[in-house]
Amino acid sequence: MDAMETEFRMFSRAHFxxxxxxxxxxxxxCTSCNMLHKPDPMPIGLLAPYGNGHDVIWAVAPLRNESGTxxxxxxxxxxxxxxxxxxVKGISALPVNRTINAMRALKMSSVMTPGDARKLASALxxxxxxxxxxxxxxxxxxxxxxxxxxxxxxxxxxxxxAMLDPVAMTTASTAMxxxxxxxxxxxxxxxxxxxxxxxxxxxxxxxxxRHDPTSAMGAEKYLKSMSEFEKFACFQVTSLxxxxxxxxxxxxxxxxxxxxx
Numbered sequence: 637m638d639a640m641e642t643e644f645r646m647f648s649r650a651h652f653x654x655x656x657x658x659x660x661x662x663x664x665x666c667t668s669c670n671m672l673h674k675p676d677p678m679p680i681g682l683l684a685p686y687g688n689g690h691d692v693i694w695a696v697a698p699l700r701n702e703s704g705t706x707x708x709x710x711x712x713x714x715x716x717x718x719x720x721x722x723x724v725k726g727i728s729a730l731p732v733n734r735t736i737n738a739m740r741a742l743k744m745s746s747v748m749t750p751g752d753a754r755k756l757a758s759a760l761x762x763x764x765x766x767x768x769x770x771x772x773x774x775x776x777x778x779x780x781x782x783x784x785x786x787x788x789x790x791x792x793x794x795x796x797x798a799m800l801d802p803v804a805m806t807t808a809s810t811a812m813x814x815x816x817x818x819x820x821x822x823x824x825x826x827x828x829x830x831x832x833x834x835x836x837x838x839x840x841x842x843x844x845x846r847h848d849p850t851s852a853m854g855a856e857k858y859l860k861s862m863s864e865f866e867k868f869a870c871f872q873v874t875s876l877x878x879x880x881x882x883x884x885x886x887x888x889x890x891x892x893x894x895x896x897x
Contacts, residue, residue, distance in 0.1 A: 679842075679844060679845035679846045680841060680842060680844065680845075680871075681723070681725065682723065682724045682725070682871075682874060682875055682878055683724065683725045683726060683878070684724055684725060684726030684727045684878060684881075685726075685878060685881050685882040685885055686726060686881075686885075687726075691726055691727055691728040692726065692727055692728070692763040692764065693727075693728045693729070693730065693761075693762045693763050693764075694721055694727055694728070694729045694730070694762055694763065694764045694765065694766060695729065695730045695734070695735045695756070695757065695760050695762045695764075695765045695766070696714050696717055696718045696721065696729060696730075696732055696735060696765070696766045697714070697735055697739075697746075697747045697753070697756065697765060697766065697767045697768075698710060698711055698714050698732065698735070698736060698739075698746070698747075699711075699713055699714045699717075699768050699769055699770050699783075700746065700768070700769040700770070701769070701770050701773075702769045702770060702771050703770045703771060703772050703773040703782070704772075705773055707773065707775065708770050708773035710770050711732065712863075712866075713770060713783075713866055713870070714732045715732050716863075716866050716867055716870050717766070717768075717785075717870045717873075717874070718730070718731065718732050719870075720867070720870040720871055720874050721766075721874060724874065724878065730760060730762060734760065735756070735760065735765075738756060738759045738760050739756060741759070742755065742756065742759055744756065747765075747767045750788065750819050750820065753765055753767050753786075753788040753820070754788060754790060757788060757789075757790035758790055762790060763789065763790055763791060764787055764788060764789050764790060764821075765787075765788050765790065766785055766786070766787055766877075767785070767786050767787075767788065767820075768783060768784050768785035768786060769783070769784045770782065770783060771783065771784055771825075771827070772827065775862035777830065777859065777860065778829065778830030778831040778859060779830045779859065779862050779865040780827075780828065780829045780830065781827075781828050781865065781866065781869045782825075782826065782827040782828070783825070783826055783869060783870075783873045784823075784824070784825045785823070785824050785825075785873055785877055786819075786820035786822065786823045787820050787821055787822040787823070787877060787881070788819075788820045788821065789821050821881070821884065822877055822880045822881055822884060823880075824873060824876045824877045824880055826869070826872055826873050826876060828865075828868075828869050828872065830859045830865065836859070838868075838872065839855055839858045839859060839868055840855045842855075842858065842868050842871055842872075843855035843857075843858055
């Protein structure tokens with residue numbers, strides 16, 4: 637009886653050890669799987685095309701509300717645009733409050749002419765200033781927003797300047813090329829409709845790395861909330877503005893590269 641009991645205890649211990657080994661192995665496998673999980677996606681980033689080795693400094697003038705509705709908060713939108721610019725690698729942007737204070741000191745109620753823009757940029761000691769307007773604003777689902785922006789340079793950091801055709805600016809749907817030394821160097825205009833499949837696809841791309849993947853709403857939050865849709869719109873118009881600046885500078889860059897050979 638003692639021999640059988642001893643044998644039974646030895647069997648139980650061996651069985652327990654085997655089960656413990658299996659559990660440990662499964663635990664290690666799970667840990668390994670967790671360590672090898674796909675990294676969270678990174679949000680799309682934007683890069684300035686200037687390559688001067690340091691950030692250029694921009695300011696944003698208060699946007700004009702030309703949307704036909706008083707519900708649009710053009711000052712909040714200017715802040716959102718400024719915040720977006722600070723996320724661009726190679727650009728620093730002053731707070732909109734500093735721009736407003738400079739306008740008050742200059743007794744400037746709004747930026748109406750290229751001369752106003754250059755005077756304000758000089759007072760702020762920035763490399764460039766963004767002036768623009770809200771052309772449409774519809775907060776109800778699906779949201780809609782339209783933005784026009786023009787960029788004025790101040791000094792050499794932005795290189796060659798260009799002239800704006802006011803009629804073309806208000807009708808353009810993409811970036812424009814401008815050619816004189818008195819007006820803005822770039823002008824862009826966008827109209828975003830949340831019902832558009834193209835816009836919805838862009839929203840989904842923009843949301844990658846910016847929203848909680850466990851949230852039931854997901855990327856839809858940028859279409860359900862007007863403030864979130866405004867962030868998306870400011871990203872899109874900034875991306876378009878930088879694309880135009882890159883195109884504006886590319887012939888000069890190619891010429892410099894050819895001269896260096």
